[in-house]
Amino acid sequence: MAKYTPMMEQYMKIKAEHKDAFLFYRLGDFYEMFFDDAIKASRELEITLTQRDPGQKEPIPMCGVPYHAADNYIRILIDKGYKVAMCEQVEDPKTAKGVVKREVVQLITPGTVMESNMLREGENNYIASLSHFKDGSYVIVYNDLSTGENRIALLSHGWDTVIHELYNQPIKEIVVSSSLPEDLQRQLRDRLHVTLSYQDEVNFNAEYRNLCENLNDERLMKSFSRLLNYIQFTQKRSLNHLQQAEVIELDHYLSLDMYSKRNLELTETILKKGKHGSLLWVLDKTVTAMGSRMLKKWLERPLLNKQHIEKRLQIVDGFYSGFMERDTLRETLKSVYDLERLAGRIAFGNVNARDLNQLKQSLEKIPELIETLKQFEQEQIKELADRLLYPKHLIDILHSSLVDDPPVSIKEGSIIKDGYNETLDNYRDASRNGKKWIAELEQKEKQETKIKSLKIGYNRVFGYYIEVTKANIHLLPEGRYERKQTLANAERYITPELKEKEQLILEAEEKSVELEYTLFIQIREQIKEHIPQLQHLAEVVSTIDVLQAFATVSETNNYKRPRFAENKLSIKNGRHPVIEQVMKDGSFVPNDISLDDNKNILLITGPNMSGKSTYMRQLALTVIMGQIGCFVPCEDAELMLFDQIFTRIGAADDLVSGQSTFMVEMLEANHAISNATNKSLILLDEIGRGTSTYDGMALAQAIVEYIHNNIQAKTLFSTHYHELTALEETLPNLKNIHVRAEEYEGNVVFLHQIKDGAADESYGIHVAKLADLPEALIERASSILSQLESTDKPAPTTEKIEAGQLSFFVEEKLTAKKEKVSVSHNKVINELKQLNLFEMTPLEAMNELYKLQKDAKK
CATH class of the missing domain: 3.40.50.300 (P-loop containing nucleotide triphosphate hydrolases)
Incomplete structure (x- = not known):
């Protein structure tokens, strides 16, 4: 048996806990994969397969991707239905004793994607759980982790109903019990083409009690708990953006089986599997991504309640009549970003300063939306304006705290405005003045030494230094310059004054970056408290967007109110x-x-x-x-x-x-x-x-x-x-x-x-x-x-x-x-036996059959 290094033993122990996922194992600036993971990843990602310990009798297959480019590779694997376990260093290598401790900090699966580059703007990304009960009923729970949406449906009409229901939703992953019969698991994989995952634990987590307050059926509770437990296991963090579970009363909607949805090409065409050429393609005149997602959900579940339909039609009628106001409304909506997914990323902790600026810009447009909606004559439209409630003070917080054009990273500084925090201002002042002092020192040293080529520089290894060419070393005064580094054509020195100032500057810059990150996290936590309000706002804006889209497409194509x-x-x-x-x-x-x-x-x-x-x-x-x-x-x-x-x-x-x-x-x-x-x-x-x-x-x-x-x-x-x-x-x-x-x-x-x-x-x-x-x-x-x-x-x-x-x-x-020929006349039977079908043409055979039928009817 091969003997492995402590690091490889650590890898294999972690991999054993995530057998159904690619383990992205962090080593320095790379995520490495080994053994079967490496062989399969090199094929799926089209990257080079190498070996670890190539001189050994059994070298280990190995491949890797740079950590800064990992998202692109993860997206490829997720799109193909795979899972990726992110294994990170969880202790400082400088202080670690032995192998650096590593843990899986997140399991990314097709149904739990949160990164915007892995999501389609106009589509939900559902993960579902399926539970079967002894009374023959099934419960399906849907969750879109990127928006926090939770919905539950109880089905009592057999397995075919389950397949039709699941087929009609954009599901990427289904969580089931390992006890679900294998033939049913196979049907889920083959007919729905989704990733299948397993979760047997259905004990309720009290942390999510508020999400289940409206569930009074034990079957619904167990099914919801199954999915929540799986999401918590994979994400390993707080999920306080999840919304209360909405029970889907299936008899409140027009039912479309999988055949009808496919044959009618409601959301995608049969041959090209794309939106173009579908009914959704015609109707989608929405302006926002969240509006486009809501339209798709409405198409998949048409209403049965006449009162609710008439209410929508009445609002569409109002938008239809107010062309100028509707045009203004559409222009305003163009400046509203995806509030649903912004709220999800804020809660999830992967939001950056640019995202928060998008939130600020979106909230700033709400008063304009309200003003435009109140200009319509339709009372139901004015009621929509009254529902556009939002946390106004967040605009002031974001406006005063974040710069207008921040970098993508939140850990490298330059995201907080001057004047927002006094301590940060002091650090920045020390850093800026220190650099000014260094520039003045360079001029002073040139004058005192008469060396015009003298310069003061900086690098991360040696810090600040005074660089003098070897031809001018004899001009330096003795005693004050301390040699720091020797180059081929120059020497680098430091002086007591420069050393003192260097410590102040570097300390100020380091603390400034650390403080900016801390301040950003505080701002994010403030906003997190208002996630339910933001989600409500997103729902109202989405509804407005879909109904104005109906009015727009109806006017353009000369549709009539039914x-x-x-x-x-x-x-x-x-x-x-x-x-x-x-x-x-x-x-x-x-x-x-x-x-x-x-x-x-x-x-x-x-x-x-x-x-x-x-x-x-x-x-x-x-x-x-x-x-x-x-x-x-x-x-x-x-x-x-x-x-x-x-x-x-x-x-x-x-x-x-x-x-x-x-x-x-x-x-x-x-x-x-x-x-x-x-x-x-x-x-x-x-x-x-x-x-x-x-x-x-x-x-x-x-x-x-x-x-x-x-x-x-x-x-x-x-x-x-x-x-x-x-x-x-x-x-x-x-x-x-x-x-x-x-x-x-x-x-x-x-x-x-x-x-x-x-x-x-x-x-x-x-x-x-x-x-x-x-x-x-x-x-x-x-x-x-x-x-x-x-x-x-x-x-x-x-x-x-x-x-x-x-x-x-x-x-x-x-x-x-099934075909059984029953004739009452022996003559017909005898004639039938004597026919040599293999020597007859199809036309002759049909004519003979017709004669026999006439005889049999006599």
């Missing part, structure tokens, strides 16, 4: 908020939509590329915009309040987990019909296309009938199975509509207009022609189509499907073979 009704929806000339921005040429074709209790299912037919999916998506986005309190893209809108939105729009293969497009389609359809109510909105696009024609048609019809007879949810169902349009005759609450297209000189022209009734044809071959498929192929397809159309088309059955008959949608049964 009204709300019970169980019906009517939109005149509705538009897709994102696509009309992407097109920019004004060519987007608006369309009406109407749904009520008499006609709550719209069956949409029309060719591919004609706009069916766009029509469906724009309805969902309009509903969401209305329920977050924003005006909507149309000429007029009467909306109903939906409790849930379910979507199945577009193909979404999940090949990594072994799920095909069709499987995903069925799972999403099952999720919708299993959870929807008559207050829900369901959008299903081309259900059944992933399997054979008759299978697909049967499934599509069964789903439509089930929704119609058992759920009565407002539903848009687009299909390429034109046979389903016959359902309008048997399902009284279903209405056919189609996307208009015209044929002109052999080509199809998409008009993107929604009209009543069924489409007359699908134009599939015309679309293929637009895609420039070979002419011979197009002609052959047309010929085949004519042959198929010459046979009778099967009409859909109208047998009523009772509740419970769709059990085949359950995932376990989807993976098994």
Whole structure:
């Protein structure tokens, strides 16, 4: 067994306590890593891998990063989902006996980042904890350490609900118990792509009692304690900026499952995984970073309470009407910094003088905000002005204490103003006068010695000195000059007067820097007492910012204020908020939509590329915009309040987990019909296309009938199975509509207009022609189509499907073979056995199957 030095033994002991993190071990001006950490870090950070003790039989892999540049390397590791343990020297090397004592002073994880260069301004950085209880319930706790926000949700509807809830939040890390089943842990890692951490201790820490005063459920308390204990373990410092836990009443918000959030591209696009092209991209006309974060939270949780929605709309209306005042408001908000995260850094202790100057500048703008808000006619806007309470005296403290352009470091001086502290002024006076005295002494020595090249200099090793070239040494008087250092061409000396003054100057400079740091900490502690006020102020400013953004985007894009009704929806000339921005040429074709209790299912037919999916998506986005309190893209809108939105729009293969497009389609359809109510909105696009024609048609019809007879949810169902349009005759609450297209000189022209009734044809071959498929192929397809159309088309059955008959949608049964052929005639069975399927073309096979079906129905 290899024998290691005491320092390496110290390293290994500390590393053993942080096995799941890179240990940044401080050695002088570097953070060093050893063994497996070094090998992995050299690969992830693209830095050189070296060796410690290279002459030994088993040299130790080693790599390191400079301490002054460590933040950049830490950010890279955190972005990749790793953790970093910061191991610092905690005693003075000069007085240490043996190996300098070192400890991990902070564990930086993806969910506990505090440094501004590792955070995205417009996004929260959540860490969550997940707890499971014997009654089958789950509790999720969210924390954003950078803002102090804490929120808790209780879920009682199974594991799928947990996955959907977690997916819809920007979570970077999840803390769980080590007893959570491994298959559930794997799902969290694979489906949510987050860092998984463990904390089994759930005993309540009395230090945080004020954060839990509103929690009257033991499950909530234990779950919150789990997360608090983990945060305290990783950060190892006071966390007095944490806010009281807010309990999320999930039934107060419109529910969006993970499929709907993805398919509707609310906050990011599916392909590019970026904000551009999402609904958030269109609506985000906020000015502050904290406003942008609040807008994203509102989008993720639209409201169900009509009174709260109307209050937001009323304020937006007021901002909309006051264009000049709103413009002034936006200009003022541009000078307000991120108060939420400033408050967090003040409490956390990593704030600098520049941050505090940003706080001062922000607070100085609050009176201007109040004055501007009071100029609006809307009373609710004036009430917002009354809520802008802030600690005014902090402005005076910061104005009198900090220089206008301080350095980044708080440990090198030059951050406190002259006149703020008498002792500091005395130190500075001694230092400045001392340097003036030295300059005068240099002139005096030149005159007395007649040496024009004589100079007085300073370095950190030898202090102040008088430097004389060797050619002039003979001119120095004897007895007064004491040799201090010899150079190649000169000698350096010190005199009794210079030595005395040197001590005074250096002592003044050293004490000045120490005192400035102490004074800064005192100022920070004064501000820390007002963190709750600053957090309240940040919330009000964020709300103002989001609502003025709604007014700004509504005016720019000609949105209208929606009204709300019970169980019906009517939109005149509705538009897709994102696509009309992407097109920019004004060519987007608006369309009406109407749904009520008499006609709550719209069956949409029309060719591919004609706009069916766009029509469906724009309805969902309009509903969401209305329920977050924003005006909507149309000429007029009467909306109903939906409790849930379910979507199945577009193909979404999940090949990594072994799920095909069709499987995903069925799972999403099952999720919708299993959870929807008559207050829900369901959008299903081309259900059944992933399997054979008759299978697909049967499934599509069964789903439509089930929704119609058992759920009565407002539903848009687009299909390429034109046979389903016959359902309008048997399902009284279903209405056919189609996307208009015209044929002109052999080509199809998409008009993107929604009209009543069924489409007359699908134009599939015309679309293929637009895609420039070979002419011979197009002609052959047309010929085949004519042959198929010459046979009778099967009409859909109208047998009523009772509740419970769709059990085949359950995932376990989807993976098994379900098709069972039941025929009553021996003749049909015998003919079926004699068919040689491997020698038949698909068209011949389909024709034979159709004949057998007709015989079986006799």
